Amino acid sequence: MIDTERQAFGVYVHWPFCLSKCPYCDFNSHVRHAAIDEGRFTQAFAREIETTAARAPGREVTSIFLGGGTPSLMRPQSVGAILDAIGKHWRIARDVEVTLEANPTSVEATRFAGYRSAGVNRVSLGVQALNDASLKQLGRLHSAREALDAVAIARQCFARYSFDLIYARPDQTPAMWADELALAIKQAAEHLSLYQLTIEQGTPFFGLHAAGKLKTPDEATARTLYDVTQEVCAKHGLPAYEISNHARKGAECRHNLVYWRGEEYAGIGPGAHGRLDINGERHATATEKRPEAWLMRVEANGHGVITDDVLNREERADEFLLMGLRLAEGIDPRRYKALSGRAIDEQRIAVLREEGAITVDPDGRLRVTQAGFPVLDAVVADLAA
Ligand SMILES: C[S@@+](CC[C@H](N)C(=O)[O-])C[C@H]1O[C@@H](n2cnc3c(N)ncnc32)[C@H](O)[C@@H]1O
Numbered sequence: 001m002i003d004t005e006r007q008a009f010g011v012y013v014h015w016p017f018c019l020s021k022c023p024y025c026d027f028n029s030h031v032r033h034a035a036i037d038e039g040r041f042t043q044a045f046a047r048e049i050e051t052t053a054a055r056a057p058g059r060e061v062t063s064i065f066l067g068g069g070t071p072s073l074m075r076p077q078s079v080g081a082i083l084d085a086i087g088k089h090w091r092i093a094r095d096v097e098v099t100l101e102a103n104p105t106s107v108e109a110t111r112f113a114g115y116r117s118a119g120v121n122r123v124s125l126g127v128q129a130l131n132d133a134s135l136k137q138l139g140r141l142h143s144a145r146e147a148l149d150a151v152a153i154a155r156q157c158f159a160r161y162s163f164d165l166i167y168a169r170p171d172q173t174p175a176m177w178a179d180e181l182a183l184a185i186k187q188a189a190e191h192l193s194l195y196q197l198t199i200e201q202g203t204p205f206f207g208l209h210a211a212g213k214l215k216t217p218d219e220a221t222a223r224t225l226y227d228v229t230q231e232v233c234a235k236h237g238l239p240a241y242e243i244s245n246h247a248r249k250g251a252e253c254r255h256n257l258v259y260w261r262g263e264e265y266a267g268i269g270p271g272a273h274g275r276l277d278i279n280g281e282r283h284a285t286a287t288e289k290r291p292e293a294w295l296m297r298v299e300a301n302g303h304g305v306i307t308d309d310v311l312n313r314e315e316r317a318d319e320f321l322l323m324g325l326r327l328a329e330g331i332d333p334r335r336y337k338a339l340s341g342r343a344i345d346e347q348r349i350a351v352l353r354e355e356g357a358i359t360v361d362p363d364g365r366l367r368v369t370q371a372g373f374p375v376l377d378a379v380v381a382d383l384a385a
């Protein structure tokens with residue numbers, strides 16, 4: 001059972017550096033050829049944690065997520081110092097989930113035991129593909145063997161781990177994907193994140209795709225790949241609990257549930273987003289994205305926040321729909337009404353239900369169906385209108 005009773009509070013910490021930039025990635029990640037002053041960055045993280053905790057005091061932290069970028073490039077002592085700063089300024093739940101995102105190279109896997117000693121209790125590995133040709137095409141720095149070895153080390157070091165794969169890659173057929181997925185499931189204990197390759201504007205893949213040099217599966221094949229994903233995972237006891245995330249019952253990533261359930265979280269580090277409830281209002285915060293500019297802001301002002309918007313009722317309700325409908329558990333329309341001040345249009349619910357895009361539970365909960373997930377944006381837009 002997913003815990004829905006307790007007040008959740010997540011802390012997201014963004015480490016913005018990578019060894020090289022993958023050609024499909026538009027995350028806030030940067031490559032630096034000179035050495036990074038990790039100690040100085042770590043102190044800035046601690047400082048921003050202190051300032052944020054002063055704005056949002058008294059919370060009990062139920063999850064921490066060190067994401068990137070490539071946080072597995074950090075020294076275990078730096079991770080320990082960041083976790084200590086969180087523990088100094090907030091109360092930490094006894095069963096806190098502490099996830100670190102890691103790239104599965106052999107060098108990074110040697111740090112796993114150190115991360116565990118520092119307080120990390122879950123890793124999320126960016127495996128991406130289980131064959132070397134695809135890894136090369138994705139511009140990855142590790143081989144499939146190296147990635148599987150890193151998964152094995154993760155299994156020894158942590159009670160909980162997950163890994164990511166990207167599908168709908170160039171030339172990938174549903175049969176090839178079904179085989180790869182079956183192999184992945186054998187290696188995955190409890191959780192897998194399976195993302196359809198998105199061609200993001202501004203990335204090298206975008207240019208190649210536009211020039212016809214990178215052919216991704218057409219819409220019908222992408223749909224079949226999605227269906228294969230659902231079937232193979234469900235058959236092996238890893239049903240989707242979110243549009244791209246699969247887990248055994250009880251093994252869902254608690255930190256990501258904070259986002260999807262519209263709960264509160266602090267965003268620390270360059271380009272991190274937060275949602276903080278201050279004086280009864282929900283604040284959407286975002287920090288400076290450029291790492292060195294963020295560092296200077298934190299050193300000067302104690303924080304790198306450059307956007308701090310109070311969300312109005314409509315914005316809160318729209319965000320609640322957009323995030324909540326990604327989850328298999330769906331949303332309670334009464335919460336939507338409480339947030340926006342108006343109920344979701346019954347007529348629209350009836351039409352989407354007839355089209356097979358959503359279901360309505362006896363208690364009124366709305367859930368998007370497997371047929372509805374591939375057109376989720378349209379479903380959300382319809383319900384929010
Ligand atoms: C921001 S990355 C950080 C993880 C880590 N740096 C790595 O690459 O292993 C998180 C995940 O997003 C996914 N991802 C990034 N860009 C993507 C894209 N364009 N399409 C699909 N998935 C993507 C990858 O699966 C990746 O593991």
Ligand code: SF4
Nearest residue numbers: 018021022025029069
């Ligand atoms: S996918 Fe991961 S390693 Fe590659 S550039 Fe993005 S954040 Fe860095």
